[in-house]
Structures are given as structure tokens and as C-alpha cells.
Amino acid sequence: MSTLPRSFEQPLERFYEYLRSERELSLHTQQNYKRQLTCIAEQLLELGVENWQQVDAGWVRQIASKGMRNGLKASSLAMRLSALRSFFDYLVHQQVLPANPAKGVAAPRKARPLPKNLDVDEMNQLLEVNDDDPLAIRDRAMMELMYGAGLRLSELVNLNVRDINLSKGDLRVIGKGDKERVVPFAGLACEWVGNWLKVRANIAHADENGLFVSKLGQRISNRNVQKRMAEWGQKQAVSSHINPHKLRHSFATHMLESSGDLRAVQELLGHANLTTTQIYTHLDFQHLAKVYDAAHPRAKRR
Template sequence: MHTQRNYKQQLETMAHHLAEMGLKDWSQVDAGWVRQLAGKGMREGMKASSLATRLSSLRSFFDFLILRGEMSANPAKGVSAPRKKRPLPKNLDVDEVNQLLEVSEDDPLAVRDRAMMELMYGAGLRLAELVSIDVRDVHLRSGELRVIGKGDKERKVPFSGMATEWVGKWLRVRGDLAASGEPALFVSKLGTRISHRSVQKRMAEWGQKQSVASHISPHKLRHSFATHMLESSNNLRAVQELLGHENISTTQIYTHLDFQHLAQAYDQAHPRARKRSDDKSD
């Protein structure tokens, strides 16, 4: 009974809209009218789920009219309610990033953790990409990093002066922890490649230790990288390339961005691409 009442209510509402728009009967309805109806619902603040119910009722009603021979086609087919947008994770502002990254401790684990966070924010890496980096993938002198992204796609990205400095510091003490023959850049206390969960846990702990208000996660650092780069450079294509997004192959058909171009855009825009003169972390 509840479903029948709801269905009847939906049709009465739509009949009212039909009259408002000067249409005399349902046979005059076309896809444009259905889209207008959906747009009106959105402007009035209707939830996506409620709008989907309205459109579903309309499609069923038109199917009924087609069976009765009163309509030849269903104008509501192909018109769907917009999907509920997933909220983007909140990014850190530059001051919060600086507060997080003021890790001055010099024990190997602290050096490792700062190097990981500097690299995550400095190169906009995914967590899986950070964990999978081998020592041979890092080129400190040129500030280049070889990354294997989604779908085993390889890309080369520049990384910031601060990240270069701290990855260098980590490499100098890495031997204190790494097992013999271990290729991973970042290792755990056991000497083997660090796990995803350990990175997440350590970053969250550093966020609390550094009194950063926001919860710190690897994805939040990547999102902050993208946001700050876009704010500074307004170069969406370069940021897409640096992040290794799937649609970059399509973008490259029209815009051929070579590594020099990317590195130049990066150096001009990234807030930590140059070491600050007052840095006292040595």
C-alpha cells in the first residue's frame, strides 16, 4: 500500500508540472520535458534518491501508456537522476603541511617517516606507489623518480628539493634497518619492504605528534599536493600528468608534455620545491 500511495503521489505531482508547462496530456511529453522535470527537482533541492524514484515512477507509467496504445515511445528512458557526488577528502593547507613536516628527530625511523611524507607530498604519490619504490628508482641528482602506477603504467616525476634532501638522509641511514639484498626504498623495522598499513599508521601518529588538527593519511597528502599545485600553477594537464591519472593518455594526444615542461611547471609552483633558507633541520 505504501508503494501504491507513493506512486500515486508522484504521478499527481508530475501531472501538476504537466499543467504548469501548458501540456494537455501525457502524449505531448518528450525527453526534453522529462529532463526539465529532473532539473526542476534538483534546483528545488530534491535528493538524488527521491529524484530517481520520481523518474522510475514516470518510466513505469509511460510503459503502461505504451501498452494501452496511448504512447509510441517512453520519453523517460535514458534520463537518469545524477549520482550522488562523493565528497573529495579535505586537503591540508600549506601551513599545516609545514607543521607536519617539521620532524627534526634524527633516529632512522623518524628520518624514514619524514622522507616518506616529503616524497608523498612532494611527488603526489599514491600509497601503493610509495611502498613499491625501489632504491634504483630514485635519482637524487636529477630530482627524478620512476613510479609504477595503476595498470603497471610507468611514469617519471620530479620531486621537491625538500624531498630530495630527506630521501638522501634516509638513504644514508637505511643500511641500519634494511635486510641484505632488500631492494625496497622504504623498509620496516624488520628490514623488509614497509607495508601499506604501517605507512598509514605512522603518518596518522605523526599528525597527532605534530599537533596537526586534521587526520593525516597518505591520500590526504596526495590530494594536498594536487590542490596546491593547481592553486599555484593553474595547469591542470601538468598536474594530471604528475598524478598519473588514467585519462592522461587521451590528453597527450592533444598536448605533448615532455619531462622538462613538467619539471619546470613543478619547480615554479610547488611550495617545497626549493629549500627554505631558514631551514634548521640539519
């Protein structure tokens, strides 16, 4: 039996009946709503709130803050606030409340899991593609370029032949927000793009501008690139699943570990904000401490 007072319980019971009869939600979903709303009601009672009409945005924020302090995951807190918003929408529709006080209160963003990067040995293992088939040459050129220049998948696919300057070792990229940047690339990336350009004309349609094309002679698609890279990961016996973003992530991590130059890596990746680069590269604290100890003039012992 519920220990909630009638001022809390009656509106909830009417809402549960509405979920059952009108919205026809599954029993599992109904139970989730009931669990979340009961928890919220108990917390509001502890805070001295006597009924639902007293709840304003400030009380809702307190509920969210309490959930965070209690270690509630972002996804669980989002579910709790979603249940509360649905309940208050119902009360507004029933003219019990003039407005929904939970409408403007957002749950914290879920932490986006970052893809694991490949270490240098795994990257070398992946890129040791020695096959004279034109499509294999194309695939190695794509992988070398993604890892060598830190490109996004869309940037790679949208490259045109005229965007590449092999003699200067740079390429023109249109990134997010249609922002243009010039990215250096050298060494094996430059060599294998050159190898691909020698055989590209045998596959590409005469009027095709795309740098990388499919076996049908047209600009290669995002999906085709993803599929081919996953296949090469299996062929080269790399332990983890290979996708284009993992190559970009590995570029960022390896560049930052080697240089310690966050600003330069930000420019190379085409990030508008430095905070994005900091999240993206996940340098461990030990490496940061070594950089600090080696670089800061007051960190060295006399």
C-alpha cells in the first residue's frame, strides 16, 4: 500500500488510469512511470511540499539535483524527468495546473562514450595492405589519408581530385558548418594517394570529380567506406572493430600524445572549440603530468 497522502496519490491514480485506458501503454511502461513518480512524490514530501500544485521549476530542479547527488545515472535521471513532464502535461490538460513546471528543466547530457583508439602497432598492422588490386589500393589510400590527416568520414567522401595537392602535401577540406580548412598530409598518406591517382582513371567515370570512387565509377558512399574498413580490419586480423571514426580518433590521440600541442590538434581536426578536442583525445593524467613536469619552469626541482 502507498504511504503517500491523498493530495499526491489521487492525481497519480487518475494519471495511471489514463495511461492504461487512453494511451494503452504496456504494463512494463506503466510500472516505470509509477516507480519514477512515486520516488519523486516521496522526495517532495521530504522537502515539505504538500501537493502537486505547489511544485514549481525550482522544486523540479531540486529533484534533479538530489538525483545527481545520489549517483543517479544521466539516463535514469532523464527517464525520471520525462515521467514527471508527462504527468504534469496531463495535469495541465485536466486544468489542475496552469503550466508544466518541469518543461524547462533539462536532464544533464549523457556522457558520450568515445571510441577506443588503435595503438600505433595496431594501426601499422591495419595499414600493411600490399595488394595491387585497384580497389585495395584505393582502400589503403583512404585509410592512410584518414589516419594521416584526421579527416571525418564525410570530409573524406566529399574530397574532389582538385582538393589534393601532392607536391605541396596539403588538401582542402570542407568541414562542419561548411568551414574550409587546409590540412597537411605527408609520408605514406601522400604516397598511397599518389598510387591511387595512377589507377583511378581506370575505374572512375570521365566526368566524376570525387577523389575516391566505387567500383561503379561514382563517388564512394559513406556506407561503402565503413564496410570496406570493417572488412580490412578482419583481413588484417586487428583485434577491435574498425570504423572510420576510430582512425580519426587514433590520429588525434597519437598526435596529442607525441606533441602535447592541444591548439595545433584542434586546428588539424577542425574543431570550433578547444573543449571538444579535450573531450575527444582523452589523454591520461600521467602523460599530462609528464608534459607539465618537463615544460613548466617552476616544476623542476632545483
